[in-house]
Ligand SMILES: Nc1ncnc2c1ncn2[C@@H]1O[C@H](COP(=O)(O)OP(=O)(O)OP(=O)(O)O)[C@@H](O)[C@H]1O
């Protein structure tokens with residue numbers, strides 16, 4: 335049976351296979367080896383679109399008709415959510431999380447089969463360390479729906495270690511820190527060129543750990559602490575001659591982009607509209623009304639993401655979103671104070687994993703620091719502080735997990 339490796343990420347997904355010991359990535363229709371893990375269901379249609387094509391069509395439909403259909407991001411974070419049974423999508427009926435994930439996996443299967451000119455009946459899927467049983471079983475079911483007959487899981491940081499090992503000649507105790515979109519994953523593992531081909535490496539894994547917090551959480555914190563006032567948070571309004579604070583439940587829905595859609599109901603809209611005339615900051619309340627009316631949630635979060643990324647190489651950044659007349663500057667100092675709690679949680683998960691492996695940082699010979707969010711200076715400083723700068727290796731931020739899965743897929747028959 336032929337296997338393909340798939341890194342189904344919260345933000346980005348990739349598929350790969352080692353051919354003659356060299357990794358080849360599956361190319362998406364746009365020519366990239368990675369695409370955002372996004373599915374778009376246009377309104378009044380039975381079609382759906384995945385990745386960059388989905389984003390492109392969503393934005394085009396919004397611009398042309400003002401109606402954008404359903405855009406779904408961070409689908410991976412739905413896998414552990416026990417309360418999420420299904421979502422009703424016009425033209426598609428009830429879609430469970432397995433259905434949603436399988437749409438993405440089946441596209442990767444199809445693209446891989448075309449590119450490698452062979453059938454893939456098996457898949458090696460990455461999974462975060464912190465992932466509930468429910469999440470794993472749903473991911474497995476999604477792979478079956480996509481047409482894979484056999485599904486094998488590898489822990490994501492272990493896969494990244496395997497990719498490193500394929501190029502290293504010495505046996506070493508290493509620590510992998512993978513800070514992605516939805517989760518931060520840590521693993522202490524003994525890498526070995528000679529044991530590398532073995533399918534079972536359990537003995538070499540000394541400890542694994544992690545937290546359900548990474549890049550998405552940083553963006554949510556930026557929204558909550560830095561931008562929410564531009565949408566009414568902290569303002570007041572008058573009701574029956576009393577001065578009242580802007581309702582916090584409305585602000586709560588603002589912090590994650592997909593929750594913004596939840597504000598698009600008659601009751602919330604009526605509340606906001608009634609606040610507007612007597613608000614001490616009517617411009618900000620009007621901005622919130624426009625955000626809901628024009629379905630700008632996704633684009634607003636894209637602007638936040640862009641500013642967040644800019645702060646990885648700059649002292650300051652501006653969240654700019656012209657349709658809402660928004661220009662909000664944020665300094666690196668403000669950003670670091672906003673994300674302090676998440677940074678501490680990630681740091682703790684590293685110490686906890688070292689503790690579980692019964693090793694001190696000094697015993698670790700090399701640290702693989704990977705994942706898109708590992709570029710955040712506060713987070714990379716924190717890893718450097720624990721281990722020392724000389725030990726830190728920076729493999730490709732976005733493809734190291736997929737590379738490891740591609741090696742594993744080639745070895746499993
Ligand atoms: N230059 C940058 N600075 C800060 N954050 C960044 C940068 N580039 C990308 N990111 C963030 O990295 C995250 C995506 O990283 P990655 O592709 O490793 O995640 P993922 O593998 O999809 O998620 P997970 O492994 O958690 O399922 C996003 O939150 C994105 O905003």
Ligand SMILES: [Mg+2]
Nearest residue numbers: 343514705735
């Ligand atoms: Mg990842």
